[in-house]
Amino acid sequence: MKLTVEFSGGLELLFGGKKNIALDVIFKNKAVMSELLVWMRDNLVTERPDLFMKSETVRPGILVLINEADWELCGTLDAELKEGDNVVFISTLHGG
Amino acid sequence: MSGCSLHEEDDIFYNPSLTGNHSGVGEQAQSQNPGQGHADRIMRPGDGLSRDEKRILGSWAATGHSTQKSGEQFCVKCKLCLAKVIVRQDEAICPSCLQESIIQKVRSVKAKGALQAQDRVLVAVSGGPSSLAVLHALMQMQVPCGQRASKGKLPFDVVIAHVDETEVYSSSVAGGGGGDEVAEGSLSSTSSPAEVDFRKQCDVDADLKAAVSSAGFSGDEVHVVELSTIYDKGSESERRDRLKTLLQAATDLTGREDLVGLLRQMLLLRLAEKVSCNKVVTGDTSTSMAIRVIAETAKGRGYALAGSLQMLDARHGSHAAAHVMPMREVTRKEAVFLCRFQGIRTMRPTSSVMAGDDHALLDSIASMHSVNALAESFIGGLQANVPSTISVVMRTALNLQPFPWNQLPDPYELKGKVPPRVLNDVTKRTPVHQKVRLSSAGNNKASDEVSTARELSENSSLQHPASSGASQDVAAIGISLATDTEAAADSQQSPPESSVNGLPTDDHRHVSKGLRNRAVQKGGASYGVVEGDGSMSCFCALCSCPKGLGDHDSSGQPFSISRVHTNIAEVDELAAEPVDRVDLMSLVSKACCRSCRSQIIGPIQRYLMQRLRCSLASKAEVYIVQQLNTKLAEVIPELVLKKCILEYS
Numbered sequence: 001m002k003l004t005v006e007f008s009g010g011l012e013l014l015f016g017g018k019k020n021i022a023l024d025v026i027f028k029n030k031a032v033m034s035e036l037l038v039w040m041r042d043n044l045v046t047e048r049p050d051l052f053m054k055s056e057t058v059r060p061g062i063l064v065l066i067n068e069a070d071w072e073l074c075g076t077l078d079a080e081l082k083e084g085d086n087v088v089f090i091s092t093l094h095g096g
Numbered sequence: 097m098s099g100c101s102l103h104e105e106d107d108i109f110y111n112p113s114l115t116g117n118h119s120g121v122g123e124q125a126q127s128q129n130p131g132q133g134h135a136d137r138i139m140r141p142g143d144g145l146s147r148d149e150k151r152i153l154g155s156w157a158a159t160g161h162s163t164q165k166s167g168e169q170f171c172v173k174c175k176l177c178l179a180k181v182i183v184r185q186d187e188a189i190c191p192s193c194l195q196e197s198i199i200q201k202v203r204s205v206k207a208k209g210a211l212q213a214q215d216r217v218l219v220a221v222s223g224g225p226s227s228l229a230v231l232h233a234l235m236q237m238q239v240p241c242g243q244r245a246s247k248g249k250l251p252f253d254v255v256i257a258h259v260d261e262t263e264v265y266s267s268s269v270a271g272g273g274g275g276d277e278v279a280e281g282s283l284s285s286t287s288s289p290a291e292v293d294f295r296k297q298c299d300v301d302a303d304l305k306a307a308v309s310s311a312g313f314s315g316d317e318v319h320v321v322e323l324s325t326i327y328d329k330g331s332e333s334e335r336r337d338r339l340k341t342l343l344q345a346a347t348d349l350t351g352r353e354d355l356v357g358l359l360r361q362m363l364l365l366r367l368a369e370k371v372s373c374n375k376v377v378t379g380d381t382s383t384s385m386a387i388r389v390i391a392e393t394a395k396g397r398g399y400a401l402a403g404s405l406q407m408l409d410a411r412h413g414s415h416a417a418a419h420v421m422p423m424r425e426v427t428r429k430e431a432v433f434l435c436r437f438q439g440i441r442t443m444r445p446t447s448s449v450m451a452g453d454d455h456a457l458l459d460s461i462a463s464m465h466s467v468n469a470l471a472e473s474f475i476g477g478l479q480a481n482v483p484s485t486i487s488v489v490m491r492t493a494l495n496l497q498p499f500p501w502n503q504l505p506d507p508y509e510l511k512g513k514v515p516p517r518v519l520n521d522v523t524k525r526t527p528v529h530q531k532v533r534l535s536s537a538g539n540n541k542a543s544d545e546v547s548t549a550r551e552l553s554e555n556s557s558l559q560h561p562a563s564s565g566a567s568q569d570v571a572a573i574g575i576s577l578a579t580d581t582e583a584a585a586d587s588q589q590s591p592p593e594s595s596v597n598g599l600p601t602d603d604h605r606h607v608s609k610g611l612r613n614r615a616v617q618k619g620g621a622s623y624g625v626v627e628g629d630g631s632m633s634c635f636c637a638l639c640s641c642p643k644g645l646g647d648h649d650s651s652g653q654p655f656s657i658s659r660v661h662t663n664i665a666e667v668d669e670l671a672a673e674p675v676d677r678v679d680l681m682s683l684v685s686k687a688c689c690r691s692c693r694s695q696i697i698g699p700i701q702r703y704l705m706q707r708l709r710c711s712l713a714s715k716a717e718v719y720i721v722q723q724l725n726t727k728l729a730e731v732i733p734e735l736v737l738k739k740c741i742l743e744y745s
Contacts, residue, residue, distance in 0.1 A: 009224075009432075069178075070181040073179060073180070090436070092432055
């Protein structure tokens with residue numbers, strides 16, 4: 001499934017400095033956020049995975065948007081993903 | 097301050113108007129009793145679940161469709177657009193309602209007097225979402241000085257300031273372990289390769305300009321100051337070295353972070369003075385404040401904590417810039433989403449911890465070797481599971497008494513721009529505008545009066561049906577005020593007619609406009625008369641009834657506005673210990689006439705009700721509130737307002 005992910009607020013440092021990445025993800029089970037996170041941790045994170053994820057979900061302080069909408073509206077970890085979806089991860093540490 | 101508790105707003109999603117139009121898509125999580133009043137509604141799979149369960153299950157529970165990618169929910173506020181973000185505990189709102197709510201909260205600085213017309217405001221933009229959000233909101237309510245203030249807009253100047261801390265830190269300092277590593281590691285010299293590389297990577301000036309213009313700023317006063325300019329002598333490299341030496345002297349990370357924060361504050365104040373700004377605005381969010389509460393308490397700085405949690409912080413006196421924090425009721429998440437929805441570009445922060453080597457940055461976040469980082473992680477982690485964390489922490493911390501320099505301007509002073517008219521030498525004896533610490537109940541005068549009027553009208557209709565004529569009149573006045581809240585607030589803003597010592601004459605905030613004008617004409621020509629024998633009879637500043645000095649309180653002062661304020665402050669002090677019925681009643685009896693008395697009773701009543709809600713009230717206070725209610729009922733049938741005026745016509 002083709003998806004795009006975006007990083008902001010300093011998270012790009014964990015992914016090799018890239019702010020936008022186009023992915024082609026093969027989901028083992030269902031195409032939900034929890035699976036995507038695990039996939040990203042295994043395949044995309046270049047350093048310090050503990051700063052991105054904490055016990056199967058994103059670390060507190062990281063906001064997630066799916067197609068420009070809060071992922072809490074879509075079910076957080078159980079939010080389903082479709083082809084072409086855009087997921088944004090924003091870190092709110094040091095909010096400024 | 098939203099001040100949510102875990103139990104408030106139970107039926108926030110329960111909206112009967114939704115069911116008719118949006119039978120399938122668009123219904124929020126329902127209340128637990130779907131049968132109430134909605135006999136025609138189809139039972140959905142999600143019915144019977146708790147609200148938290150529904151939120152977690154998302155759209156499935158709301159609509160019954162098993163695979164729906166994004167919960168197609170409608171905004172709970174406007175109900176027109178699709179909701180895109182959840183704020184507070186479980187409110188799903190759309191981008192325009194989010195924008196609206198944040199702008200309203202920032203705009204309240206104008207009503208509270210923290211920001212006034214003709215101010216020059218230095219906005220400290222760190223480049224992060226909250227400072228850009230506050231800039232965006234301020235630009236929405238601003239017209240440049242010199243232009244006429246249109247509705248809702250205030251004329252003030254905006255100057256941007258950005259403190260650049262990139263040159264300070266290098267890898268060995270920003271992260272790493274505790275004191276030892278840091279002391280050994282060297283702060284980079286100005287020409288180390290790592291530093292130069294980093295600087296090339298981000299062009300601070302260009303990024304800043306892009307960021308502030310995306311927030312709506314179009315002026316040209318943008319100042320980027322390096323932290324080392326805290327020193328005013330020496331060359332650039334000398335200053336940087338001095339700063340590095342200073343920071344190296346703070347061997348623990350927490351101390352160093354706090355020192356950098358302090359230097360940043362000093363630099364902003366100094367810059368404000370240099371560019372003639374009287375206000376400094378920062379984007380401190382409720383999230384930052386909650387983190388600060390935990391961190392400062394852990395460091396043993398509880399005494400001073402209250403001073404930095406308020407809207408206004410003028411601790412450096414009236415000749416230095418005052419610090420205003422308009423975003424104190426907005427969470428960081430809301431600010432981030434606002435920037436996202438409005439297309440506001442955020443910068444890579446140049447603050448100390450983020451600059452320099454990336455490894456150090458990551459180490460510092462993960463290692464949590466400072467109390468501040470620990471507090472941030474604590475609040476963040478707790479908030480993720482308990483969404484009311486920030487509001488509960490803030491509500492608790494705001495019980496701490498603020499300092500005198502947190503006090504917002506007197507609402508009377510806000511509008512009083514009329515030069516005082518001297519009446520012989522009596523006014524010199526009269527204390528004008530005694531600044532006393534107001535309880536929170538007394539601050540927002542306009543809404544106080546309107547709600548008092550509403551209470552008056554309610555009481556009258558309930559308790560004295562017999563005197564229907566009188567109560568109808570009062571009810572009419574109450575209603576005309578209740579519906580005219582904006583006018584009531586604006587009446588405070590209009591310049592007062594000829595007043596003697598700066599005190600406004602049209603103080604009949606509890607009188608409808610027609611009556612008020614008559615009163616002013618009757619009693620407002622002068623504030624007093626000097627008799628032949630030198631004694632003076634003054635008019636009460638509140639109701640303009642000409643009572644002689646002796647009829648006022650025992651200190652001989654005419655019953656003026658400042659006196660009302662003093663009385664409220666006395667209540668404040670009295671309420672620190674168990675309140676005695678006699679004390680309160682004596683306070684109330686200081687009023688010169690019934691209208692003034694009812695004006696005192698309102699704030700006292702409200703204050704006590706507030707304390708009752710906080711369950712701090714003693715039995716005595718409960719009794720007093722009941723007594724006051726009775727008193728009020730006695731007062732009303734005599735048509736407190738009209739009679740007072742007619743008597744002295």
